[in-house]
Amino acid sequence: MSLPAPLAEALARFAALRHVLVATDYDGVVAPIVADPAAAFPLPGTVAALESLAGLPGVTVALVSGRDRATLGRLSGVSGSDGALVTVGSHGAEWDDDLGGLLDAPLLALRDAVLADLAAIAARFPGAAVEPKPLGGALHVRNVVDASSAPAALEEARRGPAARPGVHATDGKAVLELTVLDASKGRALQVLRERTGAAAVLYLGDDVTDEKAFAVLTEADDVSVKVGDGATAARFRVDGPAAARTVFEELLALRR
Ligand SMILES: [Mg+2]
Known part of the structure; x- marks a missing residue:
């Protein structure tokens, strides 16, 4: 050929x-x-x-x-x-x-801050879980014990870590994924x-x-x-x- x-x-x-x-x-x-x-x-x-x-x-x-x-x-x-x-x-x-x-020191620090924010939110909503990812982390609310509070957990994540400058948010089913780099x-x-x-x-x-x-x-x-x-x-x-x-x-x- x-x-x-x-x-x-x-x-x-x-x-x-x-x-x-x-x-x-x-x-x-x-x-x-x-x-x-x-x-x-x-x-x-x-x-x-x-x-x-x-x-x-x-x-x-x-x-x-x-x-x-x-x-x-x-x-x-x-x-x-x-x-x-x-x-x-x-x-x-x-x-x-x-x-x-891909991640320089400031971006690594931002990722750590995002994960700490998500962990603090998850701690207030029993059953919520944080999944660390290479470029950030995901907040999972599928198993939140008080299911009616799941949307509030996601909203806290949107208003908190997702609003940090440089953070990209992607909504999924009962999950919010945050990354510090596209x-x-x-x-x-x-x-x-x-x-x-x-x-x-x-x-x-x-x-x-x-x-x-x-x-x-x-x-x-x-x-x-x-x-x-x-x-x-x-x-x-x-x-x-x-x-x-x-x-x-x-x-x-x-x-x-
Ligand atoms: Mg291909």
Whole structure:
């Protein structure tokens, strides 16, 4: 399978740079979309190409998925803990270490303050529970003993910690989730770019959430590739996971 000429040319320029970041979505790119999401395994050869790329000097490779990191690791067969191939889960909120530098000291302090606020509220509503999360915490009121007081607990959380500057609130069923940072695949790529000092970033994705990743690929040598149909801000397009595998294999051949 051969790639469109403009994409092949962009890959050749990208491959010649000293340090590059190769990042990709998982479902629909590395793994074909299947009816059962629990059986979305990689196309044969794709992970091997990514691992070979990760083994080359000056190349960092990352899987950036909406799935939680544990599931991403199980399905892809990539542990993400050996440093060779990075895995980032939950749309950029789940990293292998200290959030990959997502939270600096002020944000860590804000997260601690939010968790303390939520714990104080939960203590006043027996049965309420606080679930710490990487970027904040959630107040669960489903099991509040006096069910009629559950809305009041949520309201206290909205007026208190949720109103702190820099805190983002998301309502769920009997739960209020607070985060100190709006995680996204775009933010994840910015962090990876900063951490690795990569001169350019390649990213492949097939879904709407990948547009946030494409949006941060604004450097001249960045290569954004939409996989499949649909409106996109990506500069290039290929038709499916087999073509995505060709992108990785072509890059591997160029880089070697
Ligand atoms: Mg996808």
